[in-house]
Amino acid sequence: MVRILDIDLTRADFSISSRPDLRDEILGGAGLAAKLFTEKCSPSMSPLSPDNVMVFAIGPLNAYFPAMTKAVAVFKSPRTEEWGESHAGGRFGSAMRFSGFDAIIIRGKAEHPVYLAIHDSSVRIKNAETLWGMRSHLTPARIIREREPGSGRRSIIRIGRAGENLVTYASVNVDTYRHFGRLGLGAVFGSKNLKAIVVSGTHEFPIPDRTKFGELYQRIWNKIVFEGEMKKYHDYGTPVNVLAMNEMGALPTRNFISGKFEHANKISGQELADKLLVRKVSCMSCPVGCIHIAEERELFAKEHEYVTNYVSYDYEPIYALGSNLGISDSEKLLKLLGAIEEVGLDAISTGVILAYATELMQKGLISEADTEGIRLEWDNIAGYVQAVNAIAERKGDFFRLLGDRPELLFEQHKGKELLTAIAGNEIAGYHTGLANLLGHAIGLRHSHLDNAGYSLDQKFLKGPKTTPEQMVAQLVEEEKFRQVFTSLVACLFSRSVYEIGLIAECLSAIGINKSIEELNEIGSRIYRMKDSWRREAGFDPTTLELPLRFIETPTPTGKIEQQDFKRALQEYARITQIQ
Numbered sequence: 001m002v003r004i005l006d007i008d009l010t011r012a013d014f015s016i017s018s019r020p021d022l023r024d025e026i027l028g029g030a031g032l033a034a035k036l037f038t039e040k041c042s043p044s045m046s047p048l049s050p051d052n053v054m055v056f057a058i059g060p061l062n063a064y065f066p067a068m069t070k071a072v073a074v075f076k077s078p079r080t081e082e083w084g085e086s087h088a089g090g091r092f093g094s095a096m097r098f099s100g101f102d103a104i105i106i107r108g109k110a111e112h113p114v115y116l117a118i119h120d121s122s123v124r125i126k127n128a129e130t131l132w133g134m135r136s137h138l139t140p141a142r143i144i145r146e147r148e149p150g151s152g153r154r155s156i157i158r159i160g161r162a163g164e165n166l167v168t169y170a171s172v173n174v175d176t177y178r179h180f181g182r183l184g185l186g187a188v189f190g191s192k193n194l195k196a197i198v199v200s201g202t203h204e205f206p207i208p209d210r211t212k213f214g215e216l217y218q219r220i221w222n223k224i225v226f227e228g229e230m231k232k233y234h235d236y237g238t239p240v241n242v243l244a245m246n247e248m249g250a251l252p253t254r255n256f257i258s259g260k261f262e263h264a265n266k267i268s269g270q271e272l273a274d275k276l277l278v279r280k281v282s283c284m285s286c287p288v289g290c291i292h293i294a295e296e297r298e299l300f301a302k303e304h305e306y307v308t309n310y311v312s313y314d315y316e317p318i319y320a321l322g323s324n325l326g327i328s329d330s331e332k333l334l335k336l337l338g339a340i341e342e343v344g345l346d347a348i349s350t351g352v353i354l355a356y357a358t359e360l361m362q363k364g365l366i367s368e369a370d371t372e373g374i375r376l377e378w379d380n381i382a383g384y385v386q387a388v389n390a391i392a393e394r395k396g397d398f399f400r401l402l403g404d405r406p407e408l409l410f411e412q413h414k415g416k417e418l419l420t421a422i423a424g425n426e427i428a429g430y431h432t433g434l435a436n437l438l439g440h441a442i443g444l445r446h447s448h449l450d451n452a453g454y455s456l457d458q459k460f461l462k463g464p465k466t467t468p469e470q471m472v473a474q475l476v477e478e479e480k481f482r483q484v485f486t487s488l489v490a491c492l493f494s495r496s497v498y499e500i501g502l503i504a505e506c507l508s509a510i511g512i513n514k515s516i517e518e519l520n521e522i523g524s525r526i527y528r529m530k531d532s533w534r535r536e537a538g539f540d541p542t543t544l545e546l547p548l549r550f551i552e553t554p555t556p557t558g559k560i561e562q563q564d565f566k567r568a569l570q571e572y573a574r575i576t577q578i579q
Helices: 022-026 029-040 092-099 138-147 185-191 210-225 231-235 238-248 269-275 315-321 330-343 347-362 381-393 396-404 406-413 434-442 453-462 468-485 500-509 516-536 548-552 562-575
Strands: 003-008 013-018 054-057 071-076 083-088 103-107 114-119 122-127 155-158 172-174 178-180 194-200 277-281 291-301 305-313
Touching: 003 122, 022 029, 022 516, 029 054, 029 071, 029 083, 029 103, 029 516, 054 185, 071 092, 071 185, 083 172, 083 185, 083 516, 092 155, 092 194, 103 194, 138 155, 138 194, 172 185, 185 194, 210 500, 231 238, 238 269, 238 315, 269 277, 269 291, 269 330, 291 330, 305 330, 315 330, 315 347, 330 347, 330 381, 347 381, 347 406, 381 396, 396 406, 434 453, 434 468, 434 562, 453 468, 468 500, 468 516, 468 562, 500 516
Parallel strands: 003 103, 114 194
Antiparallel strands: 003 013, 054 071, 054 103, 071 083, 083 178, 114 122, 155 172, 155 194, 172 178, 277 291, 291 305
């Protein structure tokens, strides 16, 4: 049985329903969110209107097995004006499981700022006017913690000033150190006058055969903890990729001008772990501890008066706000990461857009008269922190446009080739080759995690050459499998552990019997559902072109050709029957 909470902020009421048909059809998680969203949200509606619908969902394995930790959010993206999907760890997925809800639908717009308090079947819409506009992102969460029950099984998600001010790439903070990051979910919260959601519960969930379940759980635990399957994520976390990508020549540097950064060692996972790491944190129900938190000290008065901030760091923010902006040491990087956290912006989009604006200034296409006197230049941490705040506050015409539609600057400054975005979304940190760029272009979640194109590029380095047509076919098949994976909802870091046969075994242990063939068909079904909605919203891959910067800057797999990108997209259109 799938249990759904449907909240209408305009009417200030809610309903609870059950859908016995959905578990068999699409499992849960990404599939469940997609199904409910496509039923309730028209592809033609405006992303920041009350008609936009946000669907949060968990899967059948959430909180049952190790690394089944994620929650999925689906919405219409204000950044791309089409499919928006973001995944987050932390405690939110488990808190939803304890609350007894598989999905939470939020629609409409409140008359004034509110937050939602969901505790088991108790649902309250509470006044948040005093929380709106607070400078520190920690204060609203602290106040909600003091007001609300559920300690130990509770999750608090909230937006910052960027979301309140409708910046199109604003994020939603999840339990301080995780995020619903990409594609502007924070702006959708802001458009609905929704500051935060707190979820907790006391529900228990059944296990048909506890002996069988316990044996399977222990086997998976051993694989994760003792057999080294996920060891690198515990030791250094994803920042271990900084030096690896730099050695390959695939670490985007100064707006993708280069794939190598001369200061990579100073912002690497190894450097941060040795000098600034203070602790490691796990998502609830996961033993790995891949969330790495560093200490950033800020001098606020003379005589060594410091405030200490704790900042989580990952590979993507290090690329976007580090090498891509020429930031030369880890302490500067943490200061900028802290500023991003404070206002609630997506780190990848912000870093890419700031790099674009920096190069515009470097080339004389904009001046300090445009940027409210803020000097944008590589490694200028003070200027970048000022710019982050200006974007979040929508300060002046330039930063208002930078927080809304930075691509519109093309018309004024002729810098089209300088913004490293594909299909309206800023690119992640792997300049590995054509497969990575294609993965961004055709990914239904519209993130580098859709289909691991960067990983495919690295395989091609070691194996036989692959045609663009073969490449895109492999990306589509990989993403179909990931529709199953994200419907569980599993952390993608654990994909080497949970192969398709083990997934079927885990589902069987909680009473859901699916063959490998049935699971593969569910993945294809979800893929078709998302693809169809996205096309109705206006997405046409055959019209896409690569920014010239991706063609100009060499990759480890060689020079990228626009014609190969086009050939691959034509094949994608053919095999998904878009044309």
